[in-house]
Amino acid sequence: MAAATSGKRRHGPRKGDLREKAILDAAEELLGRDGIELMTVESIANRAGISRAALYFYFGSKLDVLTALVKRTVDAMAEQADVAQAAESSADDVITASVRHTADLWREHGLVLRAAVDLASGAPEIRGLWTGTVTRYAAAMTEVLSRASRPDPAMAEALCWMTERTFYWASVNGDDLDRTAETCAQIWCATIRGTTDV
Amino acid sequence: MAAATSGKRRHGPRKGDLREKAILDAAEELLGRDGIELMTVESIANRAGISRAALYFYFGSKLDVLTALVKRTVDAMAEQADVAQAAESSADDVITASVRHTADLWREHGLVLRAAVDLASGAPEIRGLWTGTVTRYAAAMTEVLSRASRPDPAMAEALCWMTERTFYWASVNGDDLDRTAETCAQIWCATIRGTTDV
DNA sequence: ATTTTTATCGACGGTGTGTAGACTTCTTTG
DNA sequence: CAAAGAAGTCTACACACCGTCGATAAAAAT
Numbered sequence: 001m002a003a004a005t006s007g008k009r010r011h012g013p014r015k016g017d018l019r020e021k022a023i024l025d026a027a028e029e030l031l032g033r034d035g036i037e038l039m040t041v042e043s044i045a046n047r048a049g050i051s052r053a054a055l056y057f058y059f060g061s062k063l064d065v066l067t068a069l070v071k072r073t074v075d076a077m078a079e080q081a082d083v084a085q086a087a088e089s090s091a092d093d094v095i096t097a098s099v100r101h102t103a104d105l106w107r108e109h110g111l112v113l114r115a116a117v118d119l120a121s122g123a124p125e126i127r128g129l130w131t132g133t134v135t136r137y138a139a140a141m142t143e144v145l146s147r148a149s150r151p152d153p154a155m156a157e158a159l160c161w162m163t164e165r166t167f168y169w170a171s172v173n174g175d176d177l178d179r180t181a182e183t184c185a186q187i188w189c190a191t192i193r194g195t196t197d198v
Numbered sequence: 199m200a201a202a203t204s205g206k207r208r209h210g211p212r213k214g215d216l217r218e219k220a221i222l223d224a225a226e227e228l229l230g231r232d233g234i235e236l237m238t239v240e241s242i243a244n245r246a247g248i249s250r251a252a253l254y255f256y257f258g259s260k261l262d263v264l265t266a267l268v269k270r271t272v273d274a275m276a277e278q279a280d281v282a283q284a285a286e287s288s289a290d291d292v293i294t295a296s297v298r299h300t301a302d303l304w305r306e307h308g309l310v311l312r313a314a315v316d317l318a319s320g321a322p323e324i325r326g327l328w329t330g331t332v333t334r335y336a337a338a339m340t341e342v343l344s345r346a347s348r349p350d351p352a353m354a355e356a357l358c359w360m361t362e363r364t365f366y367w368a369s370v371n372g373d374d375l376d377r378t379a380e381t382c383a384q385i386w387c388a389t390i391r392g393t394t395d396v
Numbered sequence: 397a398t399t400t401t402t403a404t405c406g407a408c409g410g411t412g413t414g415t416a417g418a419c420t421t422c423t424t425t426g
Numbered sequence: 427c428a429a430a431g432a433a434g435t436c437t438a439c440a441c442a443c444c445g446t447c448g449a450t451a452a453a454a455a456t
Contacts, residue, residue: 015422015433037320040412054435056414114319121316122235131367154381161367162360169329169359183352187389194388212402213453238443252404254445402453413441422433 020058022048024069032111036066036118066115067125073112074129077105078136091148095188098141102163103181110171117168134160149195159188218256220246222267230309234264234316264313265323271310272327275303276334289346293386296339300361301379308369315366332358347393357386 026047030039041062045055059065089097106113120127135157142156163184170180224245228237239260243253257263287295304311318325333355340354361382368378 019434035320041414042412050434051436052413053415053437057434061414062412118319121312122233152381152384154377155385158360158364158381158385161363162356165359165363166356179352183350183356186350186393187353187356187385190389190392191385192388192392194391194393195384217403239445240443248403249405250444251406251446255403259445260443398456400453400455402451404451405449406447407449408447409445411442411444413443414439415441416437416439418435418437420433420435422431424429424431426427426429 019048019050023050023055023058023065024072027065027069028112031069031115036115041065063119063123066119067123067129069112070116070119070126070129073109074116074133077109077133091144091192092189094144095141095192096185098144099163099181099185099188102167102184103177106167106171107177114168114171117164134164145192148192152195155191155195159191162187217246217248221248221253221256221263222270225263225267226310229267229313234313239263261317261321264317265321265327267310268314268317268324268327271307272314272331275307275331289342289390290387292342293339293390294383296342297361297379297383297386300365300382301375304365304369305375312366312369315362332362343390346390350393353389353393357389360385 023044026044027039030043030047034043039062041055042052044062044065045052048055055065059068116126116130120130138153138157138160141160142151142153145151145156166180166184167177169175170177221242224242225237228241228245232241237260239253240250242260242263243250246253253263257266314324314328318328336351336355336358339358340349340351343349343354364378364382365375367373368375
C-alpha cells in the first residue's frame, strides 16, 4: 500500500520537496563513498543538511530512502527506454544495440543498480522494482527472439538474468563494460542461431 | 589471515567441536525459518543451547557464523564434484548432466546457496567463496566448450552466471528446478551450436 | 591433585534505530 | 494583517542488538 515515501506528507510543490531530492542525492553520494552498510541515517541526514530526526519526516527508514532512490533511477531508465526494436533491423542488430544500451545504463547508474541488486533479496519493494524492470526487458526481448526462432519466454528471461549478472560483476570489478557487452551480445546471437537450426 | 573460525581456539577433537557444529546447524535452521536479517546472534545461540556470550567464544560475529556455514556447504559441494566430464561423452551430454547436477545442488542446499548469493555483496570472504566456486565451474566448462567450438572463457563465465542467477530466482520463487535446468541446458547447447558455425 | 586449558555466563558500554513531544517557520484565509 | 493551521525541525528518550570484559565452572593434562 504505502509507497516508498511515507504517507505523512501531502503532495504539492512545497518547500520540502527540495529536501526530499537533497536526501536522495545525499544517499546516492554516500552509497558511492561508504557503501550500503556503513551509510547511516545520520550521515545521510547530515549531508542533506538536516538533522537525523528531520529525515524521518520525509522517509520512514533508511530502507525507504534507498527504495526511493532505486525507484528514481529505475523510473529514469524506463523514461528513456527508447524501445529501439525498430521492425526493420535484423535480430542481431537489435540485440547488439540493446546490450550496448544496457552497458550505457550501467556506466551511468552503476552505483544505484548495484545497490538495487544487493538490496533486492532483503527488501520486497526493491525486489519488485528490479524484477519488474528485468521482466519488462525480457518481454521485449522475447518479441525480438520470436522473429528469428521459436519464441521461448523462459530462455529470454534466463538470458536477461545473464546480462544483468554479468554487468553487475563487471561493474563491481571495474571491468571494461564494452567487452562485457560484446560477450553478452555474442551469446544472445549464438543462442538464436543455435535455436533456429533445430 | 584469520579464517572464518576466530583463532582463539586450538584445533583438536575437543568437546566444543560439537558446539561448533550445533551452532552452524542452528544457523542453517534459523536461516530457513527467519531469514538472514531477522536471525539474531541470540536466537542462534539459544537454539544451539548456549548463551549469546558463549557463542562469541566460537565465532567472532554473526557474519562469521554465516561465513562458516557457507564454507561448510561449498566445501561439501566441492567434495562430491564428480567432475563428470568423461572425455567420451558429447559436449551436449556433459552440459545436460552438469546442469542437472546443479539443479540437485540447489534442491539440496538452496537455503545456504541463496544466503551465499545474498551475502556475497557485503561480505568479502563469502564473495570469495562464491565467486571461487563459480569460477572453478566456469573453468571446467570452458574446457567442455573448447571441444565443440573456439574456447572463450568470458562466454563460459557469463553462461555460468546465467545458470547461477536463474537457479537462484527459481529457488526463491519455488519454481520447478527441472524446468529451469532444461532452459539453461538449451541455452548452453544452442550457444555452442551458434558459435561453431562461425 | 593441582595446574592449565577450554568453555560458559552475567553484566556493561556502545552504536544505530525509530518515536514522542515541544518548538519554529511558513502559508493560507477571514 | 493577524490568527489558525499545516509543514518542518529539533532535543530527548526508549529500544534492540552487538561485541567485550572479568569472574567462574568444567574438562584435560601433568
